[in-house]
Amino acid sequence: MSRAVAIVGSGPSGCYLAQALLKATPDLRLDLVDRLPVPYGLVRYGVAADHQGTKGVIRQFERLFERQGAGFVGNVAVGEDVSLDDLREAYDAVVLAAGLSADQALGIPGEELEGVYRAGRLTRALYEHPDAEPLPGLGRRVVIMGNGNVAIDLLRLLAKTPDELAGSDLGPGPSAWLAASGIEEIEIVGRSPAAAAKFDAVMIRELAKLAGVAIRVVDAGASDDPEGAKTIAALEAIDGHGSGSRRITFRFGLTPVELAGADGRVGEIRFVDGSGDVTSLPCSAFITAIGFDDEGVLPRDALLGSAADREAGVLAPGLYATGWFRRGPQGTIPDNRADAQLLAARILADLETGAAPAAKPGRDAFPEWAGAVGYQGWKRIDAAEIAAAPENRCRVKINSRDAMLALAFQEEECPR
Amino acid sequence: MNIMLLYGTETGNAEMLAEDIMAELEGEHAVECRNLSDFAPDEFDAGRLHMIVCSTYGDGELPASAQPFAAALKAASPSLSGVHFAIFGLGDSEYEETFNFGSKGLAELLAAHGAKQVGERLTHDASGSDMAEDLAFPWAAQTVALAEEAIGENA
Numbered sequence: 114m115s116r117a118v119a120i121v122g123s124g125p126s127g128c129y130l131a132q133a134l135l136k137a138t139p140d141l142r143l144d145l146v147d148r149l150p151v152p153y154g155l156v157r158y159g160v161a162a163d164h165q166g167t168k169g170v171i172r173q174f175e176r177l178f179e180r181q182g183a184g185f186v187g188n189v190a191v192g193e194d195v196s197l198d199d200l201r202e203a204y205d206a207v208v209l210a211a212g213l214s215a216d217q218a219l220g221i222p223g224e225e226l227e228g229v230y231r232a233g234r235l236t237r238a239l240y241e242h243p244d245a246e247p248l249p250g251l252g253r254r255v256v257i258m259g260n261g262n263v264a265i266d267l268l269r270l271l272a273k274t275p276d277e278l279a280g281s282d283l284g285p286g287p288s289a290w291l292a293a294s295g296i297e298e299i300e301i302v303g304r305s306p307a308a309a310a311k312f313d314a315v316m317i318r319e320l321a322k323l324a325g326v327a328i329r330v331v332d333a334g335a336s337d338d339p340e341g342a343k344t345i346a347a348l349e350a351i352d353g354h355g356s357g358s359r360r361i362t363f364r365f366g367l368t369p370v371e372l373a374g375a376d377g378r379v380g381e382i383r384f385v386d387g388s389g390d391v392t393s394l395p396c397s398a399f400i401t402a403i404g405f406d407d408e409g410v411l412p413r414d415a416l417l418g419s420a421a422d423r424e425a426g427v428l429a430p431g432l433y434a435t436g437w438f439r440r441g442p443q444g445t446i447p448d449n450r451a452d453a454q455l456l457a458a459r460i461l462a463d464l465e466t467g468a469a470p471a472a473k474p475g476r477d478a479f480p481e482w483a484g485a486v487g488y489q490g491w492k493r494i495d496a497a498e499i500a501a502a503p504e505n506r507c508r509v510k511i512n513s514r515d516a517m518l519a520l521a522f523q524e525e526e527c528p529r
Numbered sequence: 530m531n532i533m534l535l536y537g538t539e540t541g542n543a544e545m546l547a548e549d550i551m552a553e554l555e556g557e558h559a560v561e562c563r564n565l566s567d568f569a570p571d572e573f574d575a576g577r578l579h580m581i582v583c584s585t586y587g588d589g590e591l592p593a594s595a596q597p598f599a600a601a602l603k604a605a606s607p608s609l610s611g612v613h614f615a616i617f618g619l620g621d622s623e624y625e626e627t628f629n630f631g632s633k634g635l636a637e638l639l640a641a642h643g644a645k646q647v648g649e650r651l652t653h654d655a656s657g658s659d660m661a662e663d664l665a666f667p668w669a670a671q672t673v674a675l676a677e678e679a680i681g682e683n684a
């Protein structure tokens with residue numbers, strides 16, 4: 114019998130790995146297990162609602178389930194609903210592709226104040242992740258700390274007019290929240306100089322399309338490094354863009370040291386600049402977009418710490434890691450693809466040489482998974498979301514787990 | 530027709546489309562499908578149609594898998610006279626100013642070395658409503674017909 118492989122997590126790293134494995138070895142028994150009733154990880158819940166083209170990779174991932182024989186085991190959390198040990202017992206190889214979903218903390222005084230939010234919390238709420246906390250009021254003056262693409266995504270969404278969200282899949286709740294936000298000023302602050310900012314120049318250029326803003330860039334500086342020079346050129350090109358009512362200001366080289374406020378609510382953020390001087394910005398909300406971390410359901414630190422070959426993604430015999438879970442919260446969708454292709458070759462070589470006496474049972478070891486959400490269940494959710502899309506939206510996400518599950522299991526209740 | 534189907538990709542969309550085109554053409558034609566990263570400029574063959582599917586990345590640049598090929602072509606700068614190619618682009622109109630610059634740049638590069646383009650360069654827009662294959666299949670059929678005239682039926 115063929116070998117059984119379980120991939121924990123159906124985000125891009127899990128899906129690209131499955132793709133590479135099944136392309137080379139079509140008869141593998143392969144399952145993608147996800148804690149959510151819906152697949153595709155951050156392609157669904159991280160990639161911005163107004164970047165639908167980037168979500169086009171989903172068409173490739175659908176093939177896994179529709180043509181290549183992969184199984185989707187949704188609504189099953191590894192480490193909670195099934196133990197990692199039991200999974201390893203049942204499968205010839207187990208791959209952790211569970212991403213990193215906790216927000217990194219800044220670690221400065223005042224972070225506990227109301228009005229201080231982390232990017233993952235906000236993006237999950239904006240994109241209607243079923244476990245999201247509600248969207249908070251941000252007030253009129255928002256400061257975003259961070260210089261990666263996630264910070265720019267948030268900036269852009271907060272700055273857009275309702276018309277500029279046409280064609281997206283931003284839901285009615287978040288759309289109404291944005292339309293009523295009353296934000297007048299957004300300042301985006303980087304710790305490093307502009308030349309070292311991590312965002313892509315093309316993300317900056319996109320801001321020049323915004324109609325309701327007036328953009329100012331303070332001290333972009335200069336750089337000899339070609340990448341840095343490109344970033345600076347993009348920033349200089351948008352400096353002075355627009356005369357809308359929402360003011361956007363880019364600032365660089367400021368290290369946050371303290372948040373202060375009255376009545377438990379943030380009102381001011383203090384920084385030191387390159388020459389050691391303290392400056393402060395008033396704010397009604399302070400958003401950190403500085404990276405992501407492990408949330409502790411799987412023993413990531415211990416597993417990576419004792420990994421047989423961490424670079425290659427080999428944790429222990431029959432146990433592997435890929436994507437953000439292995440590399441940390443860096444890298445875009447294509448990086449996960451490259452990572453997955455290398456790991457797939459390694460896993461197939463190990464399965465080839467491994468002297469397992471008998472093939473393992475795979476999903477047959479878990480009769481309780483009859484109650485998990487399969488691919489057909491997800492397709493019912495997907496179809497309902499697309500069918501209910503209002504004008505100017507390409508889908509409307511179902512935002513509660515209960516409603517997702519009700520739809521996923523609908524067919525059994527009312528056969529057509 | 531003898532067809533070399535080449536793809537340049539970053540996130541795999543062009544690879545999937547190339548495989549779909551291959552499945553579509555295979556019944557009637559001899560088709561070999563390869564990543565541009567595994568294709569060298571000295572492998573061009575005047576007796577074949579080179580059908581290319583290529584996306585765009587970064588800021589209007591070629592996708593990762595096409596870059597080594599483009600660099601090798603520029604470095605060796607061979608004459609490609611007598612070589613026929615057709616090209617289909619994948620892009621996203623969100624990137625307005627550089628929409629499908631990858632396939633455009635690659636077509637220009639091949640033409641600059643003397644290769645002859647067969648048919649129109651067609652483009653897909655990831656933000657549009659068309660499926661890539663719905664545009665690509667008729668395009669492929671048409672370019673093959675044109676190439677049969679240009680190269681000869683039995684090539």
Ligand SMILES: Cc1cc2nc3c(=O)[nH]c(=O)nc-3n(C[C@H](O)[C@H](O)[C@H](O)COP(=O)(O)OP(=O)(O)OC[C@H]3O[C@@H](n4cnc5c(N)ncnc54)[C@H](O)[C@@H]3O)c2cc1C
Pocket residue numbers: 121122123124125126127146147148149152153154155156158159160161164167189190191192210211212213236262263266410411435436437438443444445446447449
């Ligand atoms: C806000 C944001 C925006 C981004 N925008 C872009 C973009 O525009 N373009 C781009 O290229 N990249 C973007 N990225 C980066 C990209 O999303 C990542 O590179 C990629 O998603 C990492 O893939 P992954 O599969 O490792 O993790 P994820 O996509 O996070 O997938 C992990 C999956 O594992 C599941 N899971 C977690 N724990 C368990 C468990 N215990 N049991 C079972 N399942 C579990 C999760 O539910 C999830 O489905 C963005 C990232 C963020 C955070």
Ligand SMILES: Cc1cc2nc3c(=O)[nH]c(=O)nc-3n(C[C@H](O)[C@H](O)[C@H](O)COP(=O)(O)O)c2cc1C
Pocket residue numbers: 166167169315537538539540541542543544583584585586587588589590592619620621622624627628629630655
């Ligand atoms: C970071 C990034 C940059 C991109 N830049 C461009 C661009 O400049 N012009 C364009 O037409 N498309 C651009 N695209 C869109 C891709 O070309 C499109 O999504 C395509 O389907 C990807 O195909 P692939 O998976 O084969 O690489 C970009 C996509 C991303 C994610």
